[in-house]
Amino acid sequence: MIRLVVVDDHPVVRHGLVSMLSYESDMQVVGEAGDGAEAVRVILEQQPDVVLLDLRLPQLSGIEVMKQVRAKQTDTRFLVLTTYDADEYIVPALSAGAQGYLLKDTTPEELTRAIRALAAGGSPLEPAVAAKLLTSMKESDDDELSAREMDVLKLLVAGASNKMIAAQLNLSENTVKSHLSHIFSKLQVQSRAEAVAVALQRGIVPMDRST
């Protein structure tokens, strides 16, 4: 029996997946989550064999969920199931520990086949996904931002000036500038405006549409 946890922020999609999977006699959905924080909790609690994970989640991205879970246990396997075939999500997802990556326009048959393959130790990659992976391999920039740099970047995206960032984080302006220099080189950009664009488009900093 394959134990599953389904994570998707759209109840319609999530419940649909659950009821669909319930027809499979060798699978059992043991948990659901509608956001990232809930997902981490449910996964650690239920210890499922496979997690169906949407990347776009409120609170905590799918990438973050995988990182946090894998920090504590490594035997859970992740199947990323997303609408977005954008290149930039695939590499981070795979390097964060996803074993599979399917698009939502796959058929139910493919999905259940992928789940079984994953539970059996395989790594089902959709052909379209695999192709994208190869092309983006060439320019694989695994420059990870440090926690502090993330703090700065978030404020940068919020539109803060160096002075404001310094005040917010209790730093000197010089320190902020130092962090920014590192951020720029890691993101391979020249200006803060470009950094904001890259951060948002690559999903490094989540969209915060409270406005």
Next chain:
Amino acid sequence: MIRLVVVDDHPVVRHGLVSMLSYESDMQVVGEAGDGAEAVRVILEQQPDVVLLDLRLPQLSGIEVMKQVRAKQTDTRFLVLTTYDADEYIVPALSAGAQGYLLKDTTPEELTRAIRALAAGGSPLEPAVAAKLLTSMKESDDDELSAREMDVLKLLVAGASNKMIAAQLNLSENTVKSHLSHIFSKLQVQSRAEAVAVALQRGIVPMDRST
């Protein structure tokens, strides 16, 4: 018995919806479609009471589907069910003949309730959607960017400096600065970094990570 047709290009979502709705004793799914052309054919053939319709479809958009169907028969009611809460889709959808507009993050209970309301002649508009309608109504007066300003903003999001923008658009730097001043005040921001954030988060400039 409410006769339904489900239209969504993602098999996972579509099949999920179907199996979810099959639990309702007063509803019957009499047809499915994965693209716009198929949808029109199925709807005209089955003459359902209610159509669950995703707006984003291959071949023919949801809007187009509604127009074509309503040209031949007017007794079918449409419930638009989409992931996108973007303002610009709501008004066209409603004017094209949708009686309801729900987001995919509504609960199954809300969905079935909406279907029953629709079949009974009501027009279920999600509160969030209704709110957006109102805000887009009253905010329509303020601050639309001109075409030229959009040109500048796009390049700004791409990370260009004033000089680069000027070169790209065959303008003087002064003109670019002038446009930027207007953009800043219209977007109510102070810096180019903030402008980029707002432009991306509000969807004024589309995400385009082809790099």
Next chain:
DNA sequence: TCAAAAATCACCCGTTTGGGTGATACCCCA
């Protein structure tokens, strides 16, 4: 038709930014 908006440019001026080149101190891990 006539005013309002959009689009184009110029000049000034103070502030911010980004890129250098340093330094100190901490922690990890090899």
Next chain:
DNA sequence: TGGGGTATCACCCAAACGGGTGATTTTTGA
């Protein structure tokens, strides 16, 4: 034990930026 990354700060400097004010021409809309 020592190197490498992180985090903290300082100083300098040129370039870029953002805010004014003001001008002309074209387009648009009421």
